Amino acid sequence: MSGWMDSAKKLCITLKANTELEIQSIAMAMLKLPVPISSLAPVKFTPFLSKSNELASPLLDPMKLLKVAADAKNLKFGRVIHAHLVITNRIPRDCRVNQINSLINLYVKCDELFIARQMFDRMSKRNVVSWCALMAGYMQNGSPLDVFELFKKMIVKDNIFPNEYVIATVISSCFDSQMYVEGKQCHGFSLKSGLELHQYVKNALIQMYSKCSDVRAALKILDTVPGYDVFCYNLVLNGLLEHSHVGEAIEVLKLMIDEGTKWNNATFVTIFRICASLKDLKLGKHVHARMLKSDIDDDVYIGSSIIDMYGKCGNVLSGRAFFDQLQNRNVVSWTAIMAAYFQNGFFEEALNLFSKMEIDHIPPNEYTLAVLLNSAAGLSALSHGDQLHARAEKSGLKGNVIVGNALIIMYSKSGDILAAQLVFSNMKCCDSITWNAIITGHSHHCIGKEALNIFHDMLTARECPNYVTFIGVLSACAHLSLVDEGLYYFNHLMKQLGIVPGLEHYTCIVGLLSRSGRLDEAENFMRSNPINWDVVAWRTLLNACYVHRNYDKGKQIAEYLLQMDHEDVGSYILLSNMHARVRRWDGVVKVRKLMRERNVKKEPGVSWLEIRNIAHVFTSEDNKHPESSQIYEMIRDLLTKIRPLGYVPDIAGVLHDIEDEQKIDNLSYHSEKLAVAYGLMKSPSGAPIRVIKNLRMCDDCHTAIKLISKVANRTIIVRDANRFHHFQDGFCSCGDYW
Incomplete structure (x- = not known):
């Protein structure tokens, strides 16, 4: 019983129990199977039992115990209390609704939504708390449609008018942009009913509009918030940042400064993320200085966001200096500094940090392993990647999607496409990044047929292709010289899926036509499309001229390229190669002279x-x-x-x-x-x-x-x-x- 006594003592601290008798009482309740408490220890429990053998002490109030069990997500203890209530069955009728509401709350918080719904459906009488508790469960479970359906039934079937908590819960379930229309309907309802005046509802509306990218609506509600509510500002800033409305976020930030709103920890974290997104080192340093002057404690989240900001702004040394002076470092801060090194191309330094992290006895999480695997990919260091793969298996993270994606990328970039395929085949759960990584990997390895087979598997699995997917697919078509199929994907399928082609896709089409020897068609495609073509696209055509021995066209393209970029070494080399192929040594000499005059040096092989x-x-x-x-x-x-x-x-x-x-x-x-x-x-x-x-x-x-x-x-x-x-x-x- 000693183990249960220890647990009971911890619970009693929460319940403010003072005597040994109280501790023993709770320990017995936690220890025994669900039978009436009086039969477990009639002597010791006597002070807490009424004449009707019910729990009389405020300490052993079942509603209070259920709340503690729910808050602690202690399902086992909650079931003991539930079972005791079922067996004693002496709760007055007018208390049963509240009692069942407490039980619904328990099972919702312990992720037992099915049991919670069963209890809810069996209730002969429900109040607004009953509906709100179940709605919260569905929202936490990621089922916004169920929340909205419950809301309609509550009004129509039970004729119960919602309170501010219900309407806030319903609005919160509409964060997904696919539920935007329903969210606006809830906003209209809250206006008519006067519930919009409550701060809970305003917060939910601000968050809903921010996450659904309706910036103006979010800011309009923000204007109605009395005083300087930093929580609302944080919601708007986060929503704007999530939808890449960084310019608007800066405007909101200026408004906060003008109004003298005091920033909290969450504000600083978000603003450092904005600085990182803008790559604005000057602003980031100003915000960092403001934080140091404030009374804010630099917790691990702020510390990690500062390191991330310096890393994304290209100032790894400042990020490392801040990291080194941190008193408490956890896996988040270690991962942040590794990511900073990785983002700036210091792959070896990122890998070396891992051994120092292990000396601190801090185990990696999935994000740490992903950064390390991507660093190994940057070096094409297959042996390091294999060791990290073994570490992922040892730590039980092998099945994680983030780690699986990083493994596919690492093996693909390190030259072992078969190992990448094996990782992909063994993944139980895939996302769009998984499919893109394996398709692009096969394309990069010139295994176009397999890349297209996987693409068709992706469509069969009802995973929607995106911008990146079609870069790999069009590259695969180019490798296989499937001109008609590639043009169909580019001109029709991408349009059907609402994907606007970018420069990468246009460059793939140039490669597709060029590889098939249709050089004139490729050049006409480039000159007829008002795309801001870059050097890579033109060099793709130039390389095709070299491969297909069309040196006259190649010379024209090379001269045009060198007008675009005087320092593009690849264009000089290809032009020189063309002259050498036909033994035009004067042409080779002319190119070399031009390189010297322009101080362009060929990188040694x-x-x-x-x-x-x-x-x-x-x-x-x-x-x-x-x-x-x-x-x-x-x-x-x-x-x-x-x-x-x-x-x-x-x-x-x-x-x-x-x-x-x-x-x-x-x-x-x-x-x-x-x-x-x-x-x-x-x-x-x-x-x-x-x-x-x-x-x-x-x-x-x-x-x-x-x-x-x-x-x-x-x-x-x-x-x-x-x-x-x-x-x-x-x-x-x-x-x-x-």
């Missing part, structure tokens, strides 16, 4: 791979690696083996007018060949080799690695600046178009 958690980096003709001689010997051996398969060095792509023998020598030791050779030397037999390159693969390396995959009987995955290339058995997933 770098490739790297990870062997046993150690990254090995190679540059072209690199001899700094401690095993360079063995690597060079391996390359010579591989090139000898692939020559009988038809390999001929592609010296036309060499950008210098030098002897052919020297050109061949230059081609042989490009960075990606060095990395692949080292991977074959050091990785286990049969294991895939994953290489990352910072630039586009050259034609010669692409051909050579295709054949190397055949003679070595290995899967070789290379991620270059454009996409993933899966080399296997002499073929590449890109279909020789990249």
